[in-house]
Amino acid sequence: xxxxxxxxxxxxxxxxxxxxxxxxxxxxxxxxxxxxxxxxxxxxxxxxxxxxxxxxxxxxxxxxxxxxxxxxxxxxxxxxxxxxxxxxxxxxxxxxxxxxxxxxxxxxxxxxxxxxxxxxxxxxxxxxxxxxxxxxxxxxxxxxxxxxxxxxxxxxxxxxxxxxxxxxxxxxxxxxxxxxxxxxxxxxxxxxxxxxxxxxxxxxxxxxxxxxxxxxxxxxxxxxxxxxxxxxxxxxxxxxxxxxxxxxxxxxxxxxxxxxxxxxxxxxxxxxxxxxxxxxxxxxxxxxxxxxxxxxxxxxxxxxxxxxxxxxxxxxxxxx
Amino acid sequence: xxxxxxxxxxxxxxxxxxxxxxxxxxxxxxxxxxxxxxxxxxxxxxxxxxxxxxxxxxxxxxxxxxxxxxxxxxxxxxxxxxxxxxxxxxxxxxxxxxxxxxxxxxxxxxxxxxxxxxxxxxxxxxxxxxxxxxxxxxxxxxxxxxxxxxxxxxxxxxxxxxxxxxxxxxxxxxxxxxxxxxxxxxxxxxxxxxxxxxxxxxxxxxxxxxxxxxxxxxxxxxxxxxxxxxxxxxxxxxxxxxxxxxxxxxxxxxxxxxxxxxxxxxxxxxxxxxxxxxxxxxxxxxxxxxxxxxxxxxxxxxxxxxxxxxxxxxxxxxxx
Numbered sequence: 126x127x128x129x130x131x132x133x134x135x136x137x138x139x140x141x142x143x144x145x146x147x148x149x150x151x152x153x154x155x156x157x158x159x160x161x162x163x164x165x166x167x168x169x170x171x172x173x174x175x176x177x178x179x180x181x182x183x184x185x186x187x188x189x190x191x192x193x194x195x196x197x198x199x200x201x202x203x204x205x206x207x208x209x210x211x212x213x214x215x216x217x218x219x220x221x222x223x224x225x226x227x228x229x230x231x232x233x234x235x236x237x238x239x240x241x242x243x244x245x246x247x248x249x250x251x252x253x254x255x256x257x258x259x260x261x262x263x264x265x266x267x268x269x270x271x272x273x274x275x276x277x278x279x280x281x282x283x284x285x286x287x288x289x290x291x292x293x294x295x296x297x298x299x300x301x302x303x304x305x306x307x308x309x310x311x312x313x314x315x316x317x318x319x320x321x322x323x324x325x326x327x328x329x330x331x332x333x334x335x336x337x338x339x340x341x342x343x344x345x346x347x348x349x350x351x352x353x354x355x356x357x358x359x360x361x362x363x364x365x366x367x368x369x370x371x372x373x374x375x376x377x378x379x380x381x382x383x384x385x386x387x388x389x390x391x392x393x394x395x396x397x398x399x400x401x402x403x404x405x406x407x408x409x410x411x412x413x414x415x416x417x418x419x420x421x422x423x424x425x426x427x428x429x430x431x432x433x434x435x436x437x438x439x440x441x442x443x444x445x
Numbered sequence: 446x447x448x449x450x451x452x453x454x455x456x457x458x459x460x461x462x463x464x465x466x467x468x469x470x471x472x473x474x475x476x477x478x479x480x481x482x483x484x485x486x487x488x489x490x491x492x493x494x495x496x497x498x499x500x501x502x503x504x505x506x507x508x509x510x511x512x513x514x515x516x517x518x519x520x521x522x523x524x525x526x527x528x529x530x531x532x533x534x535x536x537x538x539x540x541x542x543x544x545x546x547x548x549x550x551x552x553x554x555x556x557x558x559x560x561x562x563x564x565x566x567x568x569x570x571x572x573x574x575x576x577x578x579x580x581x582x583x584x585x586x587x588x589x590x591x592x593x594x595x596x597x598x599x600x601x602x603x604x605x606x607x608x609x610x611x612x613x614x615x616x617x618x619x620x621x622x623x624x625x626x627x628x629x630x631x632x633x634x635x636x637x638x639x640x641x642x643x644x645x646x647x648x649x650x651x652x653x654x655x656x657x658x659x660x661x662x663x664x665x666x667x668x669x670x671x672x673x674x675x676x677x678x679x680x681x682x683x684x685x686x687x688x689x690x691x692x693x694x695x696x697x698x699x700x701x702x703x704x705x706x707x708x709x710x711x712x713x714x715x716x717x718x719x720x721x722x723x724x725x726x727x728x729x730x731x732x733x734x735x736x737x738x739x740x741x742x743x744x745x746x747x748x749x750x751x752x753x754x755x756x757x758x759x760x761x762x763x764x765x
Binding site for chain 1: 536539593668671694696701702703705708711712
C-alpha cells in the first residue's frame, strides 16, 4: 500500500499492508488530516520514525468482532497497556508504556490502511460526514480543556492563535458559554471567527489586553505564544498550553511566580465529547478545510501547509 | 539612621529616618533576614533601587493608634491600594498598583527604622522570640502553597532544594500530613531535614525518582530547578514554583503538555498561618539560623551568604 513515511525526511513509499494483531482491527483510511504536531515531527519532535498521521476517519475491513466489520470509525491515538495505575484510573492517555499512532513507536494513518486496537475505536454516527469526522481527534484535544479547568460562564477567556486548533478551542469554549475572545494578528481567519459570533482582538492591542483574562489558552504552535499568554493573563489566572513544539521554550518565570499564574499542559481528550459536538452540529468544521490532496500528493500537501496561510489540509487515499 | 542601600551596588549609608504617612507606623527594626530574592535584586531582579529587606521583626515607636505603640510586630510586605477588585477580593498581594517593601518602589527593613501601613502589621505573640518572628514572612510564603493546592495526606510530595525556603516548605507540608521527601544533593542540610523526621533523597537518584511525585515544590532558587521538578513529577501532577530569579528560565514545554502537568507560581502568603505555626512550635526555625551580623556589617553578611554553605543570615541594627 502507499504511505507517507518519515525517517529523517518525508517520502511517499510503497510498504506492506499492516496485519492486525490480537484485539486489533484493520482499517481502510477514508480521510486523514495533517496536524501541527506532524510538522513538528518533521523538525525532530518526538524522534519519530515511521508512517505519519494521527487524525483520520476510516472503515473497518478486518476484525475478530464481526459486528465492527464495515463500520465507519475514528480512533483514539494512545495505545495503552490497560493494566497500569493510569489505565485503571481511566487515564490510559498517560500510560507510561503507551505507543502513540504516528507520533511514538507506532505507524499512523497517512496510508491506505492502518491498524488499531478495537478498544480505541469509536463508531461514527451517520449524521457526521467524513469531512467532519476527520476533526474528531483535534476537537477532542480542544475539549480536554473542559476536563481540566472549571470555566464559569462569567469568566473571560482568551484563545491565542487563529490556527486549526485555536479555532476549534474557541468554538468549544464558546459553546460551553464562556466569554471567548480570539486573540491573534488580524486576518481572514479572525474574520471567520467573528462570523461564528466569537469576539476577536488583535494581538497588537498591546497594553489594552494586558492582564485582562482569567483564562488564556495558548494554541499558537510557537514558543512565542507562551510569552503572549503570560502578557494577557490576570494575576492568579490560568494559562492552558496546547502547543507542542520541538524546541524548548524560554520565558520569564518571575511573572509566573509573582502573579501566581497556573500554567497547565493540555493534550489529547475524550472522543465522545467531540463526536457529540459534531453530531449535534455545535461546532463548525467545514470552513476549517482549506484543501484536500490525494495521499499520493502528500509531499505537495505538506509543502502547501508550510507555505500558505491556510487551515486544515486533508489527505485522501485512493479507493482500491 | 544607618541603612543598606542598593543603587546598582550595595552600600551602607547614613540616610534620613523615614516619616510615617497617614495610617502608617514607624517601626524600629529589631532583627531582619536576608532572602534569596535580595540576592536576585543585586543581580538586577525587579530593577529595585532603595533600602533592601522585607523579612523583619520590629517595635512600633510612632503611630496614630496609641494601642500599637511599643508593640512587637511583623509586617506584610505588599502595600496595596485597598480599593481595586483584587483588594476587595482579599488579594491585596496582587493589587496592580501595589508597592512591595524592599522589592518594588518602597524602602525596606535593612535599616534602623522602617515605615509600613498599620493594616500591614501583625502583633507578635509573647511566646515567639525575635529569632523566630523574623521567619514569619518566608514561612507565610511556604504556607501559601496550602491556599493554592489541595494536598491529601496520601499524596507524595517532593520538595526540591535544601535552602531556607525549601526547608520551611517541607516542614509546613509535613505538618499538614503530606508525605514529604526533600530532594537535593546530599549534605548537612539534608541531615537536618532527616532529623526533623522528613524523608530525604539525593537529586542524583536519577531515574529512580522520575515521575514518582504527584506534587513537586521547586524551591531551588535556580533556573535548573524547573527541569528537575519536571523530571520528578508524575503525569497529570503539579509543580509548584517558589523561586524568583532575575534570568528567564528555559525548559521543555513539550513534557508539560504531553504529561498535562500543572505548573503553579506561588509567592507571598498569609501571615496568620505562619504566626500560628510558630506560636504552637510546629515548625523548627532555630536550626535555620546560620549567623547574625550587625547591620553595619551588612556587606560582610551578603558576602558570607554568597560564599558559604549556610541557611538564614540575620542582620541586627544597633539599639539606640
